[in-house]
Amino acid sequence: MAQKFKRSYRFAVRTSLYISFFLAVMMMLFMYFEIDFSIPWLILFVFLSYLFTFMIIQFRVERFIYRRIKKVYDNVSLLDSTTLSPTQVTTDMSTLTQEVKKFAEDKKLEIETLKVREAYRKEFMGNVSHELKTPLFTVQGYILTLLDGAHKDKAVRKKYLARASKGVERLIYIVRDLDMITKLETGDLHLRxxxxxxxxxxxxxxxxxxxxxxxxxxxxxxxxxxxxxxxxxxxxxxxxxxxxxxxxxxxxxxxxxxxxxxxxxxxxxxxxxxxxxxxxxxxxxxxxxxxxxxxxxxxxxxxxxxxxxxxxxxxxxxxxxxxxxxxxxxxxxxxxxxxxxxxxxxxxxxxxxxxxxxx
CATH class of the missing domain: 3.30.565.10 (Histidine kinase-like ATPase, C-terminal domain)
Incomplete structure (x- = not known):
């Protein structure tokens, strides 16, 4: 229970201590120098107290929010905490909301891009498979027919070998073109x-x-x-x-x-x-x-x-x-x-x- 209390109110307790300590020091200084609390001195005391209180609360709140958001980033594997900086987090909730919204939009765009790439990869692999499968099966069919005894007929043998050769040429054509595209994309194909x-x-x-x-x-x-x-x-x-x-x-x-x-x-x-x-x-x-x-x-x-x-x-x-x-x-x-x-x-x-x- 004590641990739960500490976690829930540690921020408020520490902030209150800092403010109380500052006010106590200010009072001691006024008493040490025997300053009479006239109107001007009272205004100065109030102004300094307000200024310090504002600064300490602002600093503590921004740091508190930043630490909590960074913890969320660290706990969620999809989020990258290195993209988050303290300057992005303020007590202005509209600014904070914009940062979170921007992050969500960026991640959504990344996910959509990955989905498009995955769909393209699947389609590409299917196309490659289809383009290679047709000539491969053609060549295989003619060779198996020849092995089954058709090779004994010279006319059939010549015709089937010619057709198998065309299938092999098509395979070479596809592989050569794929190799060229790969070289062009990677910069390995040098232009003269x-x-x-x-x-x-x-x-x-x-x-x-x-x-x-x-x-x-x-x-x-x-x-x-x-x-x-x-x-x-x-x-x-x-x-x-x-x-x-x-x-x-x-x-x-x-x-x-x-x-x-x-x-x-x-x-x-x-x-x-x-x-x-x-x-x-x-x-x-x-x-x-x-x-x-x-x-x-x-x-x-x-x-x-x-x-x-x-x-x-x-x-x-x-x-x-x-x-x-x-x-x-x-x-x-x-x-x-x-x-x-x-x-x-x-x-x-x-x-x-x-x-x-x-x-």
């Missing part, structure tokens, strides 16, 4: 900057994908004739990969007999913007924010038939971010899509070569 003509690079990409586009009768073209070179400074090999992925994407979702058009325009003094436009399926508005996620597919069934690792746009985004550049997307469902990205112009052409201005 050089000056090159972006027009020539686009033409090379057109030549590379001409046959793929011809299968759907899609025309690969520029918006205009670029007679002069447009020099940019970047990693040529990686920018070719960006162009290839974007053009392949436009062919994959383009309509038969459609067009994939590329334009190059001035953005600001030292930047150009490259636009890849198609008149294909287009993308529904709710899918646009997730386009650059790993393995995210707008068409869950049809796009798989077209092949690819499902990592193309994610790689494009990471390569451009590694260059310090941006990628943008605009699309109208049923009309077509436009992917555009920025590049740094080479200093050699800032004043000499003309590029169409954005209107």
């Amino acid at each position: 900057y050089e000056t090159f003509d972006i027009v020539k690079l686009i033409e090379a990409s057109f030549d590379l994908l001409e046959m793929k586009a011809a299968k759907k009768n899609i025309t690969l073209t520029f918006d205009t004739d670029y007679e002069e070179p447009i020099l940019v400074r970047a990693d040529k090999e990686r920018i070719q990969q960006v162009l290839t992925n974007l053009i392949v994407n436009s062919i994959k979702y383009g309509k038969k007999g459609g067009t994939t058009e590329i334009s190059i325009e001035n953005l600001i003094k030292n930047k150009v913007i490259v636009r890849v436009t198609d008149n294909g399926e287009g993308i529904e508005k709710e899918n646009i924010p997730r386009l650059f996620e790993r393995f995210y597919r707008v068409d869950k069934s049809g796009s798989r038939k077209e092949g690819g690792s499902g990592l193309g746009l994610s790689i494009v985004k990471h390569i451009l971010e590694a260059h310090g550049e941006k990628i943008y997307v605009e699309s109208v469902f049923g009309v077509g899509s436009e992917f555009s990205f920025t590049l740094e112009k080479s200093e050699e052409i800032l004043e000499t070569h003309a590029i169409p201005e954005i209107t």
Whole structure:
């Protein structure tokens, strides 16, 4: 009972003792110097008593509240007491309430972020599992069939081995793309900057994908004739990969007999913007924010038939971010899509070569 009394009233007892001690000392000084309690001296005594009492109560209350709140922080594992300082705790309850509210909002935001990350992790693991499972099971099926005796038929053996080889190639493709994204995110993939003509690079990409586009009768073209070179400074090999992925994407979702058009325009003094436009399926508005996620597919069934690792746009985004550049997307469902990205112009052409201005 005595312990309970001590804990409940220790603050009040000590504060009262400090005030009583101060008043006693003041009275002794007045008596020692035989000061007559006239009006001026009485006012001084009251003022000093009030000032000391105010200061000691304020200090004691703030310290009392701080210790109690810190104890709550220490007792609850989710709370970090290192974020709490004595200056944050005052006798002003509105200030204290704001601090607690701010803490609660911060923790709520952290929890929501963790939930989003956990959901993304689960979805990502499911996507990886699905993408690897399909070619693995395909390869396994053909090999088991051959082991069961189909290898004796030369025609069947050759056909099944060719199909198994395609499954292995798809696995390598997925693993290679995943490895590239990991390197880009961790900074292990170093970019080799050089000056090159972006027009020539686009033409090379057109030549590379001409046959793929011809299968759907899609025309690969520029918006205009670029007679002069447009020099940019970047990693040529990686920018070719960006162009290839974007053009392949436009062919994959383009309509038969459609067009994939590329334009190059001035953005600001030292930047150009490259636009890849198609008149294909287009993308529904709710899918646009997730386009650059790993393995995210707008068409869950049809796009798989077209092949690819499902990592193309994610790689494009990471390569451009590694260059310090941006990628943008605009699309109208049923009309077509436009992917555009920025590049740094080479200093050699800032004043000499003309590029169409954005209107």
